Structures are given as structure tokens and as C-alpha cells.
Amino acid sequence: MSKLNIDQKSIKDLFSDNKADFLIPDYQRPYAWQEKECQTLWDDIFTFAFPDNDYTKFNSSNDEYFLGPIVTFKNEDKKQEIIDGQQRLTTLMLLLRAFYERYGSMMDQQSIKTKEMIEKCIWKTDEFGNPNKSELKIDSEVATDNEKEQFLRILRTGNAEDSDKSNYAINYRFFQGKIAEFLNTFPGYFSYLPIRILNNCILLPIEAESQDTALRIFSTLNDRGKPLSDADIFKAQFYKFYANQNRKDEFIAKWKDLEVLCTNYFHPISGTPMDELFTRYMYYERAKMGNKNTTTEALRKFFERNSYALLKKEETFNNLIDLANFWKAVLDEDVDKFSEDALRRLFVLNYAPNGMWTYAVSVYYMVNRDETDMLDDSKFCRFLDIIIAFIWTYALTNPGVNALRTPMYAELVNMYDGKEVEFADFKFDKQHVINVWNNYNFSNIRAITKSILTWWAMRDKSQERPTLERKFEIEHIFARNRQVNERSLQDARNLESLGNKSLLEKKINIRAADYRFADKKKYYEGFVNGRGQTKEGTIIHELVHLAQTASDFVESDIKDRSLKIQNAFIDFLQSHNLLK
Structure with a gap:
């Protein structure tokens, strides 16, 4: 059984861990969050951290906001390869970097401490806890993301150029704007928001032993997301x-x-x-x-x-x-x-x-x-x-x-x-095939029924080839309701035999479903209705021929046609040397 390491952690505890070294692997999809997702995240976090716009209503000891699971596994390079949580982690990194950049040269004690906490979340640190700003705690190798370098550059420099049009840059500038609005509205409580995000916003990191296990966990946990294929x-x-x-x-x-x-x-x-x-x-x-x-x-x-x-x-x-x-x-x-x-x-x-x-x-x-x-x-x-x-x-x-x-x-x-x-x-035994055929229930729900009827229709050299877009259903030439009303079939099983069935376009089949054969004929051939509208007939040549040459379709016709289909199929097998 695969082992899992699961331990609920705050953003600070997860990101500032000295062993934190996240990798968005090459097979992941490009970063997809847009401004609306960032707006939702910002609104949720702000409402959580500042209930009713009042910083005093927050209980730092007990209040928690759950951001969801993060599923990873440790790859051969000892990096935590992200299977689930890529979008959240990327966005949180952009948010923290926007806060860090806003602090600038603020020198009050709260600002300094908060800034140092954010540093340890974004950059790797030495043994004394000092950040090495050349080594980020997250990297991206997404194969089809041509803009991932903008993400890494923003984290390193704190700048999103006006010419940068990626989701990374757009979302980073969005957070910069929201933080500026917040600072103008609550200038005396600026550090409360990032510190509450760091300490009280919770993630559930799940570290699996292997990629396979991590992918299975993702598929189980994330029924709303699109699992990696x-x-x-x-x-x-x-x-x-x-x-x-x-x-x-x-x-x-x-x-x-x-x-x-x-x-x-x-x-x-x-x-x-x-x-x-x-x-x-x-x-x-x-x-x-x-x-x-x-x-x-x-x-x-x-x-x-x-x-x-x-x-x-x-x-x-x-x-x-x-x-x-x-x-x-x-x-x-x-x-x-x-x-x-x-x-x-x-x-x-x-x-x-x-x-x-x-x-x-x-x-x-x-x-x-x-x-x-x-x-x-x-x-x-x-x-x-x-x-x-x-x-x-x-x-x-x-x-x-x-x-x-x-x-x-x-x-x-x-x-x-x-x-x-x-x-x-x-190879098949001929008599066995015939015996199976004769005892087989060719119901409409069995795929082989339509398969044989399609083969039968297309072996007719006069049959025009339909396009794949044309949808067919199975038609009962002798209608089911006719048997209910007339009871004219001595063997009711003949109603469901292949001899009584044909392909027919869905729209025509609906119209012709329960008519007597004499009434069905016009639907097979096509007709002009009382409003002068032309109703297209079927493309199935056999049905058109029946409509033009037969006055009725009765039990003997069903039996004869059943035998013709069977004999033709047996000959088909024989001609391709598939019979013993």
C-alpha cells in the first residue's frame, strides 16, 4: 500500500519550510487563472481576514480559511512535483510577491517582520534564514506554456512590464491594485491582511510516494478539476x-x-x-x-x-x-x-x-x-x-x-x-453459425442488430452511400402496433427478426413508426404534404424499392427476407474463407 504524508499547514508553514522546493512539471497545463478567479480569491480572503471590514473581529488563534489540497510527489531530483494545486500555488506566490513589493522600504517593526516572513516563502534561505534571491521556491517547466518565464521574472524582480500580457502579469497587476486600494482604506492595519493570510489560510499538502499515486489521489479528490490525462x-x-x-x-x-x-x-x-x-x-x-x-x-x-x-x-x-x-x-x-x-x-x-x-x-x-x-x-x-x-x-x-x-x-x-x-x-463452423443465428434475439438494444442491417443495406449495389452525419435508427417494416391491433403474425417472434428490420433515418422513423405498410410507403418514398412542403424520403434503397413494388409486407415476406439476409451473410463468410 502506498504511503501518504498528509499534514494540514498554513501558507507560512508550507512555503517557508527549508525543504520546500516546488516544481510545476512539464506535463502540466499552462496557468489558466484569470482576473475573475483572482477577484474571488481576494474577496474570500479579505472577508475572512477583515470580517465586516473590522480587523478586531478576527480571532487569530482559532479562525482558519481552507484553500484546498495540494497533491505532490518527490521526483528523482528531490523536488515536490505538483500534481494538483498548481493554479492555487502560482496565484498565492503572485499575491505574496505583490505584498512584498508594496512593503518597499517600510521600516516599522510589523512591516519588517511580515516582509521577512514573505521572503522565506518566496526564496530559498541559507542556514541562518537569510533569503537567496537567486533561488525561488517554485519553478515551472510547463512544456506548452510560452509565458512561464514571465512568472519567474515577476517573482524574482517584483515587476510586470506593461508589455507583459500573460495571465501571470495580468493577475500580478490585479493584486498590486487591490493591495494599493487596501492600503489607502486601512493604512494603519496594512500588515494584518498578509499576516493573516500567512498564518491562518490553510492548505492540505498531500505528498505521495509516486506520480501514479499522486494522479490517483487527484482524480479522487478533485471532481471539479480536469485531471491530467x-x-x-x-x-x-x-x-x-x-x-x-x-x-x-x-x-x-x-x-x-x-x-x-x-x-x-x-x-x-x-x-x-x-x-x-x-x-x-x-x-x-x-x-x-x-x-x-x-x-x-x-x-x-x-x-x-x-x-x-x-x-x-x-x-x-x-x-x-x-x-x-x-x-x-x-x-x-x-x-x-x-x-x-x-x-x-x-x-x-x-x-x-x-x-x-x-x-x-x-x-x-x-x-x-x-x-x-x-x-x-x-x-x-x-x-x-x-x-x-x-x-x-x-x-x-x-x-x-x-x-x-x-x-x-x-x-x-x-x-x-x-x-x-x-x-x-x-475459422467458424457453418452449422454452428446458422444455429446461433436462428436462436439469436436480434433486439434493437443489441449493437450487432444494427451492424448486420447496415452491412445488408450497403451490400446492395444500388444503395447510395450515406454520409456519416446521417443518423439511422432501426425500423420495423411490419409495425409493432400493427401486431397489437391485428394479431396477424402467427409467430410473434417474427416481429423482432432481422427480416422485419431495416435502417431508417431517425426523423422518418419517428413519423412512420406505427403506420400500416400501405401508409408507410409514402414516408419511404417521400411526399408533398397539404401545405406544399416536400418531405424527404429515405436513402435506404431497399425500402424505396419495397414501397414502389409491394402492396403489403406480411409474415411470409418477413421470413423470406430473414432467410435472404442469413444466406447472404453465410456466403459472405464463405467467400472470404472464414468457414471451416
Whole structure:
């Protein structure tokens, strides 16, 4: 069990400790507090220290104001690396520096003592307690903060130039203004405010044994804050690599562009968009290592291996950029990058029953791209077909994404080794697939239901490829309410069979939900209403064809269509040699 050092401390006790040596690490985000946050802090502290604007109502022995936790761990250089509390610590340092600067040459005893206390909070001291003004008690290495030097300069000199536009400078000048107002209003009690801030404003420093523990504590304590992602940690490693080559500005610009791209195109259920990119890339590196292990390491554990060796290579960062651009092209349905045949298959995969396909496609791209980052179209289409066929069937016969890991991870390694993707060791028994299919409950809540219906719609050569923005639901061609009213289906289970279901645009599905087939036909085809408004029909070709050629859709039609879908899928498996 990890040990924690937790000890409530005043600002003075925490900052003036001779061992205090805070570091805002390179993976942290830039300083983000603005004037409104500083105004709130000032108002809260002032109200606490001067209740009802009366300094005599403050009880210095008992009154405390809690500012929150500070989560750190001691790194290899013996510095207290800040995981949580960066914004508060930075702002408090600016506030204390503004007070110190205001004291100037004040020589009264209270001012001298208070000024000396602040000195010990800002600067390191020698064994006699004298400040060394060349050594601050806080440092910043934030990789993407181009203005951190302004913060350090303000602490060293007490000056924020008019040309300084950073949050550090703006907030420092804000505090200078507030302190000036306070001095004019309460000239005789000036030292009471900073001394009460130092002695009675409380922080809860939590020192963890390791970065991992500190990050876990942060995630637990700070449900309002934005926890550091794995990608934030990775960014720091790349930054160090590029900084050692005097190319840090180049890296920062590329990283920011990559963040924007990922934010626009990746929308993971958990983790950040950048974490999703690293996850997809991880499977390529796993394949390269020949790793078929179905127990997947946590993302950060994988990349921190051998002291983050993978992240100390320019090739890795360039690969991440290339992979992100590939997925941008996929989601943009880029006709310059992909053929229509490939785009149709990628559309189907967007309705996959799980996300494993994104890892397989990522590895395929990394392994098979040419010098212009293009893929051989015919080979890519064959690969996509096999992935569709295998994942869809596995979802039926071995439900759950965990079960899919065994064959998929093995195939990723084969893919990297240059072998054809064929799942040779995991072929399906034809009769078993048919038996499972016939006994399967294709309910709407099961993802595989929409997956198969999407595959079925797109195998129709007459079917126009919808855009990814067009949203589909599952339509009951023979309406549920029709069965409630007519009871015309002898086997009520046919109501939920695939033969009675189709993709249909959400807005049309809502309108056509409970109509008889004769009434539904106009919604499938589109029509002009009584107000002269054109109501768009469906893009699903099969439904349009049904509306134009059939007078009704009954139980025999459901059975016939169910068998057609099943037979077509079995043929699909056979054609890609996935049956024993």
C-alpha cells in the first residue's frame, strides 16, 4: 500500500519550510487563472481576514480559511512535483510577491517582520534564514506554456512590464491594485491582511510516494478539476526530446495542431481524444513487439516502459501525426484518399458492435501505407471485408469484446509480420453459425442488430452511400402496433427478426413508426404534404424499392427476407474463407 504524508499547514508553514522546493512539471497545463478567479480569491480572503471590514473581529488563534489540497510527489531530483494545486500555488506566490513589493522600504517593526516572513516563502534561505534571491521556491517547466518565464521574472524582480500580457502579469497587476486600494482604506492595519493570510489560510499538502499515486489521489479528490490525462504525461516526454535538440517551439506548434485534430475527430467514451490516438497507436507497437497477450496494459504503463523509450523517438511522434491524419481522412470520407468501395466498407464499420475494428485498421494502415501514406485499394477493401465478416460473426458466436481479443491480437501480430489477414486459427463452423443465428434475439438494444442491417443495406449495389452525419435508427417494416391491433403474425417472434428490420433515418422513423405498410410507403418514398412542403424520403434503397413494388409486407415476406439476409451473410463468410 502506498504511503501518504498528509499534514494540514498554513501558507507560512508550507512555503517557508527549508525543504520546500516546488516544481510545476512539464506535463502540466499552462496557468489558466484569470482576473475573475483572482477577484474571488481576494474577496474570500479579505472577508475572512477583515470580517465586516473590522480587523478586531478576527480571532487569530482559532479562525482558519481552507484553500484546498495540494497533491505532490518527490521526483528523482528531490523536488515536490505538483500534481494538483498548481493554479492555487502560482496565484498565492503572485499575491505574496505583490505584498512584498508594496512593503518597499517600510521600516516599522510589523512591516519588517511580515516582509521577512514573505521572503522565506518566496526564496530559498541559507542556514541562518537569510533569503537567496537567486533561488525561488517554485519553478515551472510547463512544456506548452510560452509565458512561464514571465512568472519567474515577476517573482524574482517584483515587476510586470506593461508589455507583459500573460495571465501571470495580468493577475500580478490585479493584486498590486487591490493591495494599493487596501492600503489607502486601512493604512494603519496594512500588515494584518498578509499576516493573516500567512498564518491562518490553510492548505492540505498531500505528498505521495509516486506520480501514479499522486494522479490517483487527484482524480479522487478533485471532481471539479480536469485531471491530467495520459497524453499530458506523454507530451512532457516528447517535449524533453525536442528541447534537447533546440526544437521545442516546433514541437509545441505540432502538438497543438495534433490536439485540435484529435478533439475534432475522436470522441471516446472515456479518456481524452489524445489518449484515444495513443491507444490506437499502441496496438501497432504491440504488434511490432509480437505481443499477443490478451491482458492489455494501461496506456501509460505501456508507454512508460524503459523510461518512456518510445516517446524519445522522432519516428513515434511523426507516426502519431500520420495516424491522426489517416483517421481524419476516414471520418471526412476523403475521396482523394479512399475509393468509393473502401468508403462504403468504412461506413459499415462505423456501425460495428465494438471498437476493436479501429485498432485493426490502425495497425493495417501503419504496416501497409506506402511512401505517400496511401493504401493499395483492392487489398484494403479485402481486409475491411474480412474484418467486418469476422467481427460481426464473433459478436454472435462469442459475444463480448474481451472474447475478441484472442483472435484479433494474434492477427495484429500476423499483420505486422506481413502475413495475409485470414484468421486461419479461428475459422467458424457453418452449422454452428446458422444455429446461433436462428436462436439469436436480434433486439434493437443489441449493437450487432444494427451492424448486420447496415452491412445488408450497403451490400446492395444500388444503395447510395450515406454520409456519416446521417443518423439511422432501426425500423420495423411490419409495425409493432400493427401486431397489437391485428394479431396477424402467427409467430410473434417474427416481429423482432432481422427480416422485419431495416435502417431508417431517425426523423422518418419517428413519423412512420406505427403506420400500416400501405401508409408507410409514402414516408419511404417521400411526399408533398397539404401545405406544399416536400418531405424527404429515405436513402435506404431497399425500402424505396419495397414501397414502389409491394402492396403489403406480411409474415411470409418477413421470413423470406430473414432467410435472404442469413444466406447472404453465410456466403459472405464463405467467400472470404472464414468457414471451416
